[in-house]
Structures are given as structure tokens and as C-alpha cells.
Amino acid sequence: MRKICILGSTGSIGTQTLDIIKRHGGFEVYSLAAGSNIDLLEKQIREFEPRRVCVFDEERANELKVRIADTSVAVLAGMDGLIALASDPGNDLVVTAIVGMIGIRPTIAAIEAGCDVALANKETLVAAGHIIMPLVAEKKVRLLPIDSEHSAIFQCLQGHNGPDGSYPVDAGRMEIDKILLTASGGPFRGMSYEELKGKTAADALKHPNWSMGRKITIDSASMVNKALEVMEARWLFGVEPDNIEVVIQPRSIIHSAVQFRDGAIIAQMGCPDMRLPIQYALYYPDRMECPAEKLDLFELACIDFERPDYNTFKGLALGLEAIRTGGSMCTVFNAANEYAVARFLEGRIGFTGIYDIIEACMRAHKNIACPDLTEILETEAWAYEYASKMVL
Numbered sequence: 038m039r040k041i042c043i044l045g046s047t048g049s050i051g052t053q054t055l056d057i058i059k060r061h062g063g064f065e066v067y068s069l070a071a072g073s074n075i076d077l078l079e080k081q082i083r084e085f086e087p088r089r090v091c092v093f094d095e096e097r098a099n100e101l102k103v104r105i106a107d108t109s110v111a112v113l114a115g116m117d118g119l120i121a122l123a124s125d126p127g128n129d130l131v132v133t134a135i136v137g138m139i140g141i142r143p144t145i146a147a148i149e150a151g152c153d154v155a156l157a158n159k160e161t162l163v164a165a166g167h168i169i170m171p172l173v174a175e176k177k178v179r180l181l182p183i184d185s186e187h188s189a190i191f192q193c194l195q196g197h198n199g200p201d202g203s204y205p206v207d208a209g210r211m212e213i214d215k216i217l218l219t220a221s222g223g224p225f226r227g228m229s230y231e232e233l234k235g236k237t238a239a240d241a242l243k244h245p246n247w248s249m250g251r252k253i254t255i256d257s258a259s260m261v262n263k264a265l266e267v268m269e270a271r272w273l274f275g276v277e278p279d280n281i282e283v284v285i286q287p288r289s290i291i292h293s294a295v296q297f298r299d300g301a302i303i304a305q306m307g308c309p310d311m312r313l314p315i316q317y318a319l320y321y322p323d324r325m326e327c328p329a330e331k332l333d334l335f336e337l338a339c340i341d342f343e344r345p346d347y348n349t350f351k352g353l354a355l356g357l358e359a360i361r362t363g364g365s366m367c368t369v370f371n372a373a374n375e376y377a378v379a380r381f382l383e384g385r386i387g388f389t390g391i392y393d394i395i396e397a398c399m400r401a402h403k404n405i406a407c408p409d410l411t412e413i414l415e416t417e418a419w420a421y422e423y424a425s426k427m428v429l
């Protein structure tokens with residue numbers, strides 16, 4: 038039995054991770070963490086009997102302590118609690134399913150403690166990939182992608198890794214020509230920039246193919262998610278951003294592909310269901326039965342491709358600009374987006390206001406070429422402060 042710590046256990050990825058563990062076993066649920074949803078966390082505690090849990094919100098953590106006083110489960114709180122769970126020497130695998138840059142310090146703590154990480158929390162790599170990837174190599178841990186596109190790329194590279202499945206891969210040795218990162222285009226595909234202006238949170242939350250948490254669903258509608266995923270892929274697979282091409286494939290059947298130097302393209306296909314990439318990360322390199330629907334090629338009949346529309350989806354263009362600039366600009370892009378999406382969900386700004394806030398923060402930022410962790414967190418705070426001045 039491997040011991041697993043799930044940070045963000047009450048979210049979309051977290052609950053599906055627990056479902057997969059229930060189905061296939063092989064893991065002791067060692068610890069769980071959530072932001073504030075103690076109703077669901079209490080249910081998970083009673084079902085999976087972890088040794089420790091963390092609730093980020095201190096008041097809610099105290100409330101939970103009272104509710105589960107009949108158990109021996111320890112309740113921690115705040116960032117210290119998250120770091121304590123992530124860096125527990127008993128862990129065999131830490132699943133980072135928290136949303137946002139708040140995941141950076143716990144992820145680094147897990148790797149420093151020598152623990153394998155299954156990573157859903159892409160914002161962490163976006164801001165701190167240049168710190169995390171060398172640490173992964175130094176500590177000789179595995180960083181297993183959960184994001185469906187990155188899991189697809191990882192699957193396409195199997196057999197091209199070292200004989201031990203060593204990871205991360207070395208792009209030079211792997212003879213990768215380019216990564217073809219697929220995107221559905223979201224609910225607003227085909228629309229003009231003008232049409233995006235009137236879109237509400239309810240419109241943007243209707244993703245055509247995937248059911249996910251609210252923040253990533255908005256990021257998919259704005260296509261900021263795809264820019265974050267280019268940054269994520271660049272760090273995970275060691276490829277230059279110019280060798281990553283975004284391809285619109287509206288039905289989300291091809292989850293991404295790799296084109297090799299000889300022109301061969303290897304793609305991973307399947308019905309859009311996160312349980313497959315989650316399961317692949319948990320049980321890698323084994324393949325087990327998956328509850329997801331199986332793809333019927335005759336029913337599918339055809340697959341369409343389009344180029345992304347960078348004029349309408351300005352967030353994608355700004356993200357690619359941030360990647361080219363590098364350094365702390367990726368943190369600014371991400372932090373400004375996190376702030377703007379939260380305000381959009383509150384109904385305080387319009388949909389294209391997300392792009393306006395990201396752009397204004399990027400234009401005002403003095404880039405730091407290779408920020409350390411303190412500088413990343415300071416940049417995040419600066420971007421929040423700057424962005425907040427744009428919202429009445």
C-alpha cells in the first residue's frame with residue numbers, strides 16, 4: 038500500500054482521484070487538504086480515515102475539529118498545515134489538486150522531502166517551473182502530469198524515455214520536433230472579440246466537453262488555460278516554447294500529440310474524461326480498466342482541426358508573449374488572471390476585462406529574469422495590488 042496525500046481533495050480533480058483509489062485500491066489515504074469545504078471533507082474523513090487533514094481557512098479548521106472530535110484525525114490549518122502534509126516523510130505520492138499559485142510552496146516542500154508528485158496544479162509550474170524542474174532532477178522524484186494534454190504527451194513519449202521510464206525527458210535525446218497541444222476552443226470558439234464582451238459567468242461556465250472546477254472552466258473559455266498549458270508543457274518536457282504548437286480540435290478527442298524529427302506524429306485519443314489521466318498518473322506505468330466511456334471511431338467518423346484565433350482570444354496571445362519574455366512575466370500573467378477571474382465570477386468585471394487586467398499588469402511590470410521563490414511571491418502580491426486598482 039502506497040501512502041497518498043491529496044491536496045485539494047474536495048475539488049473536481051480531488052474527488053475523482055478518490056473515486057479512482059476506491060475502485061483500484063493500492064493506496065492508503067494518508068492525508069487530505071481542502072480550502073474551506075468542511076462538509077465534504079468530513080464525509081471524506083469518515084470514508085477514507087486519513088491520519089491528518091488540513092483546512093486552509095483557520096475558522097473552518099476549528100469548526101471541523103469539533104465535528105470530528107470522535108475520531109483520532111489531526112486537523113491542521115493554513116499554509117503551514119499544507120506544507121506539513123506535503124512534506125510528511127511517510128508520503129509515497131502527493132497529488133496537487135489545489136487551484137492557483139497557492140500550490141507552489143506545498144509542491145516544492147513535497148519534492149524537497151523526496152516524494153513523487155502527481156501534478157494537476159498547473160499554476161505552480163507556470164510561475165516556478167525553473168525552480169521545480171531542477172529540484173525534481175536533484176531529488177530524483179517523479180513529477181507525473183494529470184492535466185489531460187500533458188498526460189497525453191507523457192503517454193506519447195512512452196518507449197522514448199530511458200529504459201527505466203526516467204522522467205523528465207530530455208527533448209534533445211528524444212528527438213521531438215514539436216508538441217501539438219490540443220485545445221477545444223471552449224464555448225466561445227468562432228466568436229469575435231466584440232461578441233466576447235457581453236459574456237457572463239453563466240455563459241463562460243458552459244464548457245462543451247469537460248466538467249471541471251470554476252476557475253479552469255473560465256480559463257478554458259478565455260483560452261488563458263491554453264497559454265498556461267504551453268508554459269506547463271515547456272517545463273515538464275524540456276522543449277522550447279517555439280516547439281509547442283496550439284491546435285484547435287473542437288471535440289477534445291485527441292488530447293495532444295508529439296511530432297518527432299522524422300515526421301511521425303503520435304497522438305493519444307479518448308473520450309474527454311479526467312479519470313483516465315488521473316489513473317495513469319496514480320498507477321504509472323500500469324494501465325488498468327477505467328470507468329471512462331471508450332471511444333468508438335466509427336461513431337466519431339471525423340476529427341476537425343483549426344488554427345487558434347489570437348485576435349479574439351487575446352489571453353492566449355498575451356500568454357505566448359509572457360512565455361517569450363520569460364522570468365517573472367509568467368507569474369504576472371498568471372496572478373493577474375487569477376485575480377481577474379475571481380472578480381469576473383463575482384460579476385464585478387466583464388469577460389474581456391480579464392484580458393484588460395492581464396495586459397495592464399504585464400505592461401507595468403519590470404521583469405525579473407530568473408526570480409527566486411521570494412521574488413515570485415512578491416511579484417504575485419504586486420500583480421494583485423496593481424490589478425485591484427483596476428476594479429471599482
Ligand code: NAD
Binds near residue numbers: 048049071093
Ligand atoms: P476545484 O475548484 O474543483 O477544486 C480546487 C480544490 O482546491 C478544492 O478541493 C479546494 O478546497 C482546494 N483549495 C482551494 N484553495 C485552497 C487553499 N488555499 N488551500 C487548500 N486547498 C485549497 O478545481 P479543479 O478543477 O479540481 O482544479 C484543480 C487544479 O487542477 C487546477 O490547478 C486546475 O487548473 C487543474 N486541472 C483541473 C482539471 C479538471 O478537470 N478539473 C483538468 C486539468 C487541470
Ligand code: MG
Binds near residue numbers: 184266
Ligand atoms: Mg488541460
